Amino acid sequence: MSGISVQELITHRPYLFGSQPVISGANGLHRRITNINVMEVPDVFNWVRHGDLLLTTAYSIKDNPNAQNELIPKLSENGIAAIGIKTKRYLPQVPKKMIDLSNEYGLPILELAYQIGYSQTISDVLEEVLQNNSKWLVEQHNKIQLLTSTLIMGENIKTFMDTFIKCTGLHADFITCESEALPQGAALTHAWPESTRLIPAYLKSLASTLPCFWLDNDKAKLYIPIERNKETMAYLICWGCREEDWEPLQLLLQHTVNLLTLHLSKQHSLSSLEDHRKDLFLKTWVLGEITDPQVIALQSATSGLQLESDYSVCLTSNLIPYSQREIMRAKSYCIMQRIIMLNLGNVWVLLIPKHLTADSNVYSRIHAELSLCLKMPALRLGISSVKMINHIHEGYKEAVSALELWVFIQPSEIICYYDKLGMFPIFHVLSDQESIKKQLFQYIQPLQDHDNHHHSKLVETLIVYLQYGGNIKESASALFCHYNSIVYRLDRIQSLLQINLKDPDMRFQLQMAVKVFAFSNKKGTMMGS
Helix, strand or coil: CCCEEHHHHHHHCHHHEEEEEEEECHHHCCCEECEEEEECCCCHHHCCCCCEEEEECCHHHCCCHHHHHHHHHHHHHCCCCEEEECCCCCCCCCCHHHHHHHHHHCCCEEEECCCCCHHHHHHHHHHHHHHHHHHHHHHHHHHHHHHHHHHHCCCCHHHHHHHHHHHHCCEEEEEEHHHHHCCCHHHCCCCCCCHHHEEECCCCCCCCCCCCEEECCEEEEEEEEEEECCEEEEEEEEECCCHHHCHHHHHHHHHHHHHHHHHHHHHHHHHHHHHHHHHHHHHHHHCCCCCCHHHHHHHHHHCCCCCCCEEEEEEECCCCCCCHHHHHHHHHHHHHHCCEEEECCCCEEEEEEHHHHCCCCHHHHHHHHHHHHHCCCCCCEEEEEEEEHHHHHHHHHHHHHHHHHHHHHCCCCCEEEHHHCCCHHHHHHHCCCHHHHHHHHCCCHHHHHHHHHHCCCHHHHHHHHHHCCCCHHHHHHHCCCCHHHHHHHHHHHHHHHCCCCCCHHHHHHHHHHHHHHHHHHHCCCCCCC
């Protein structure tokens, strides 16, 4: 620790002081002396530095009570360590008001030995400070070497933290976004702090070199972020230290942060290589580039994946930007559920083992967990039927279709099952076939032209009429129209198309036509394109 405490100086160099060295302020004997100064002017507080031992005969304030009264508060504010007074020269005894203020502010007033000159006092005090600083630097060097070797020798984070605690005398904890998402037992005692709850800790000793925070109003614990590419990977949490005692720990804290940053960056790089190899296999598998079961099994084993025989494919809707911590929480959840997760840019693909799909609530739980992790309540999931591993690509296409079709069928649906689509996938396929579209649109085109020219609603009326099974009363209610208005529109439709709406075959063809028409419009495909 830099400098020497007032108590240590009194113990090591007792001859520099009177027989009763501490006049007042005994509760401040822990203050540390790093410099020495001499006061013979009343406004000395403008010239002192933090850690000064201030020597004085009190000549400049001996007849000035106001100066005596303001001296202690101002010197304490500047952070000096103690005042050494020769009381038998100009000030027979220290005034009671100064003694009271000294006790109040915890700023020691010491009785200097009358027979010892300033030059010897200055020389001996500086010698003590330099000796103590030299000893402290050697101790810091040894502790830094110990911390560095602990991590370099491959010890785990728990061992490293135990070493850090022994070196600093602090209580400490270490939490990463991975450990918070997937706790490693009882050793984890702190939850990941929300950024909105972190308040910058304005500690003079650390603010210039080390960013640190308090959580809410708890100023006992210091949160020090471990960052990579401006993103917080972890927090070093320290407590058990008074605010004024953080300065001596600055060097060890800074070195510890540097070591942890390098350690986590190395882990992240290795993990990224493994994830890249695994993602490359998953992409080629899910997107249908490999379908041979033996090749799939071999490449999955090489990528560190243990596959089951059957999976349901779950596809998310487009995701909003997310943080590393949020994706780690989602990944950890999937790992615990044995769900395979693939990141495809702005969507995720989840492969759900068959045994999980037997639970009817599994997709609701997955949706709830992902929504919580990503803070995205509007998330939607497309769900395929269960597929064997060599047909996963078909499952992927089903999940894509489920998301696309349910937007049209039921926009508010958040879990979209392909198995519940019925005939809609056929309409979806037909909407991509130009020749079939033209054949079916012959029933829609005249109505569309009439609507465009007369600002009527024949196409809408036909769609609603077919949707309600030919019930005119319910159609009128849905369209907020009079019954007779719907009858008139239906007559107009039959006249333009030269058809009979009561003919079951014709109504089936019209159903096909309006569904394909609706899908084409949903995709942005214009009539006649």
